[in-house]
Amino acid sequence: MTDLTALHHTVTAQLTGPGAPFEVVTLNRGNHSVKAYKNAPATLLAILNEGRQFGSQLFIDSAAGRYSFDDFFAASDQLASYLQHSAAIAPGQRVAIAMRNSAEWLISFTAIISIGAVVVPLNSWGRSEELHQGLTDSDAQLVICDGPRASFIEPQKFGIKAIVCADSASDAESWAAALAAGSALPAATADPQPDDAAILLFTSGTSGRPKGAQFSHFICAQGLFNIEFIGAATYMTNTELQNSYMAKQIPAKTLLAVPLFHISGLFSQFIVNLKFGRALYLMYKWDAAEAERLVKEQGITVLMGAPTMLIDLLERGNLSHAETARISNISAGGAATPSKLYDLYDQHCPETMSGAGWGLTESGGTGAAFTGPIMRHYRGASGFVSPIVELKFCDEQGAALARGERGEIWIRSASTIDRYISGSDNQSDFSDGWFKTGDVGYLSEEGLLYLCDRAKDMIIRGGENIYPVEIENCLLSLPGVAEVAVVGIPCEQYGEQVAAVVRCSGQPLDEAAIRNHCQAHLAGFKVPSQIVFAQTELPRNATKKLLKQAIANAYFCNGD
The missing domain is CATH 3.40.50.12780 (ANL, N-terminal domain)
Structure with a gap:
């Protein structure tokens, strides 16, 4: 365990112990118990x-x-x-x-x-x-x-x-x-x-019909209080950096650019800023050039969005050091943070606190998070599991796996719903208070959550499990690649093979350049067998997640 992780665990114990501001207790909720914040507001x-x-x-x-x-x-x-x-x-x-x-x-x-x-x-x-x-x-x-x-x-x-x-x-x-x-x-x-x-x-509905997740006042209050805990833990683990920034006395102003019908825009940006008296600048819809102008002209101090949004903004390269130094926090969520974004942080925002997190609609956005130098030290991690969250990692039969093994993430917490509304599909995703997220990941010995991919997106080639996000992040690190989607397509010999759809920026690349880059950084069985180039932006939903099935159908005609 490093000094950074040890400090986090010490601070968490101080904040959540008996009599502490974020004291955690166990409550009975129906036929199961959950960990909850004792001092969270009631409604x-x-x-x-x-x-x-x-x-x-x-x-x-x-x-x-x-x-x-x-x-x-x-x-x-x-x-x-x-x-x-x-x-x-x-x-x-x-x-x-x-x-x-x-x-x-x-x-x-x-x-x-x-x-x-x-x-x-x-x-x-x-x-x-x-x-x-x-x-x-x-x-x-x-x-x-x-x-x-x-x-x-x-x-x-x-x-x-x-x-x-x-x-x-x-x-x-x-x-x-x-x-x-x-x-x-x-x-x-x-x-x-x-x-x-x-x-x-x-739910955002990347596949199938959107499902209705209903939140009680209790669930909302627990999820929002967890965001306050993250803020307190961030301050206590980065006190010198935080005090140095606050000494500048820069008025706080968050750029709200993600849709308000999404949990991160609603909770982390609107409601939290309302409660604490901080200003919001509303973007009608995301546009990187407009966001850049607003950072320059409106004195934006907080930026939050999907990784692809922040990459779009920082890749423009037009923000001065003085302009990025005004930013107190820049954080990505909704997907694993690509290595390309870490590089852009280091290049354009070296003094800015950056953060990452993992959560989903059904959990009220609560799951794991961290902010500060520790985030850049542990590249690829999605943060520490929140105090009110229980996670387990399960195989395809639902059996819990040992720590460090990759499996589907199941979550249980005071901020997680226990069913979809009547009429919604996938009620079997819930079991004894646990929600089966469909995300694949693992927990490190130091308590950090790492995401691998969506279970349904995993490719099985000749018995080997391949996580598309690993290949996508590899290709995004290649200069000239703007977007990439990796999918599995049927293959008689191996069952599935790896296929990649690549959209280039500026000077186009060829298949050889793509394949050579993958061969230099990935195991041979992960190198795409088929590569096609997109001339237009790849389809995404409102929360900027790639629509993998639509992409597979459009470029490889592999149907359902």
């Missing part, structure tokens, strides 16, 4: 209301305008009154949000929680069929949407009440009219209990 509403104390401070900045905390809560309270008294939304009923990142999205979320209703964030990348499916599966009583999503949903035709954030809304209430009406109505009231439902999120 999500209590957490949101913490933001009211920041008054006239700037909260939301965007191309569409600015909101102080007072402005934000005034609008939220007006909308809450409208929803409760005019739209007759009762506690426990579901209200959907279908719009791109905007102040109205954040206001809507807070208003819905304020009346004890359940927020249903819909995928704003969806078109009519997917949006209708989400509304049907959630049994939403009302949808709050922007103009483009309203045109896809057609609320009156679909048969659902709607509030539309547009200048005109012929078949629905307009946003301005709803707030105006709410301002003349009594204040909304609610008294949600910890086990009441708060949020219904749909």
